Amino acid sequence: MEKMKILLVDDEERFLTTTQKLLAKKGIDAVTAASGTDALEVLKHQNIHVVILDVKMPGMDGNETLKEIKTRFPLVEVIMLTGHATVESAIHGLKSGATDYLMKPTGINELIEKATEAFEKRQRLEEKIRLAQARTFMKSPREILKEAEKPDV
């Protein structure tokens, strides 16, 4: 079973470090990014399953980051973290492809719960992809060869 890896994106440094520590204590691997741009950078280099993304950030805000992530890394599950005043933007985020949203201030258990759900969804999706690929493999070994030439998804 693959281990869940979370990316925390928020402009509050202290929130990132504390939450990271908490997650580590719960045995969950988490990396952090202080802005949308940093997050995209991290995603480029590491295999991240779930992104916890603050909606309100200076510079590139949560929604923009979400769109970018969904375009470039469509399989990554994104959970929006929002203050209540931006529930509408959270809904907007859900429409743009976010998996779920969390309301600030959120408890660590709640966060882990939602992240796990998202991870499981991701797992199921990957399972389906694998099955589909396996079927293709049964049909046409050549296709597999072609697939193999492509970079790993």
Place this chain on the structure above:
Amino acid sequence: MKSNPYGALKKTILTCMILVPFVPFILAMGIGYYNFAASLETNTIASMKRIVEDHRQMIESFLMERKADLEFILKTHGFEELRRPENLERVFENLQKTSQAFVDLGIFDENGLHVAYKGPFQLSGKDYRQASWFKAVIENGFFISDVFLGYRQVPHFVIAVAHADHNGRWIIRATIDSHIFNDLVKKVRIGKTGEAYLLDAQGIFQTDRRSGGILMHRDPDRPKYGPVHQGIKTFIETDAWGETFLYATTWLKDNNWLLVVRQEKADAFQALRRAAYLIVLTSVLGGVAIAAVAFFVTGLIVRRMQRMDLEKNQLGEQLIRAGRLAEIGEMAAGFAHEINNPLQIIKSEHALVEMILADLKAMGQLKPSDDLTDLEDSIDQIKLQVDRCADITQAILQFGRKGEPVSQNIDLRTFIPDVVGMVAKKASVHGIGIEQQLAVEIPPVHGDSRHLQQVLVNLLNNAIDATIARHGASGGEIWIESGPLENGHVAIKVSDNGSGISAENLEKIFTPFFTTKPVGKGTGLGLSVCYGIIDKMGGNMSVASQENVGTTFTIRLPSAG
């Protein structure tokens, strides 16, 4: 209290409303009166002149006719013939047939001897040589006397005509009955007091005057008629008895007699006086009517303006209040959002502390002690208070929320029972009955059903709290009523028989952060949020309450469509 700001306005309107119609009204009346008076005066004077002229002609022609009668006798009969009494009697009889005015007839020789006489007196044989009339007739050929008493002691006047033939000069003289002449002159009648009379040059009445003035007496007003004049003179004078008359006078009989026609001024201008009374009466009544209408209309206008101003002020206050609420809402939402971030961190820190503490305990590095218990209690308290903060910020954010609500038509007849169902359990636990009184026909309202639900749940929860506070576990009653109002509005009323709200608190009830609940039990945002929601739906919300009797919240909403 300041002086009434509408006083000046009222005065202006009133002045305009009275003066604008009244001035032309009075002017029209005045001009009408003036012209009528002028025309009446002209007409009255003209008619007086005409009468005096006609009358003069009549009198003169009467005298001339009588003179002509005598001249005719002179020319047709000789002196010798007439001096015989039987002839004179025949002639006199013929003369009387011509005019009843002849009383007698006499013949005189040139020496003034009365040679023949026919009449009721025995006058023949008298010598008139020295009589003034005789002298005048010898000199002028004819003579018409003033009225005089003469030998007979009866008022009369004489007409004498002289004639010259082969026998020399002789004279015929006739006496004219003053009474007949009198009646002839007096018969003029104008209005009630119009009359005519004759005066001689000395002011002796030659005829009676109807209003007093005896034949042969002196008219005390003679000097007022002035000296002899040509034509007709009209003037207004007060007579010896203090009555004012309109006079018309003319001289006749070679300026020996003055014909006076006069009418009491009051009588002559009676129509004018009547018109004046009518004008004054109309002016007074019209003025009173104008003033009354002006007062009434001014009062109406000023009251309407006062009401409109009051409404405007109230509307202004409402707008300011709504604006302030919106401002507070936005500001609070901004604060709340910013506070959420530190809260998030505190919450994470708390979780970390809690976890580390648990780990340490598990590893046996912390021995159970009172201090440790206190520490744990303190950490729990941090969690509790952070959650409380989170509740507050959420409530604030709810109050100041932006964005478009999901609007739809809400049928209150099904919506209200649903909402009541949500709190029914809680109410029944505390022995509170909720009674619903819904009209059969309630037009739907338009809005976000979740918002309206929030409002009603909030009001019902408040009502439950209030009834528990007063009645405890039984005896609480809550009524929720709904029905259509006039002009397309719908009312929802939530009433309770709870503890009520003091007048002081009632003023602040919709103000954000105002609460009477104990610390930690309420944020003081519930009703202000409700107010904001109803306001956004285009309605309004009001409250009436009496301590220890109950409270009623009334929501008025525009119906959909």
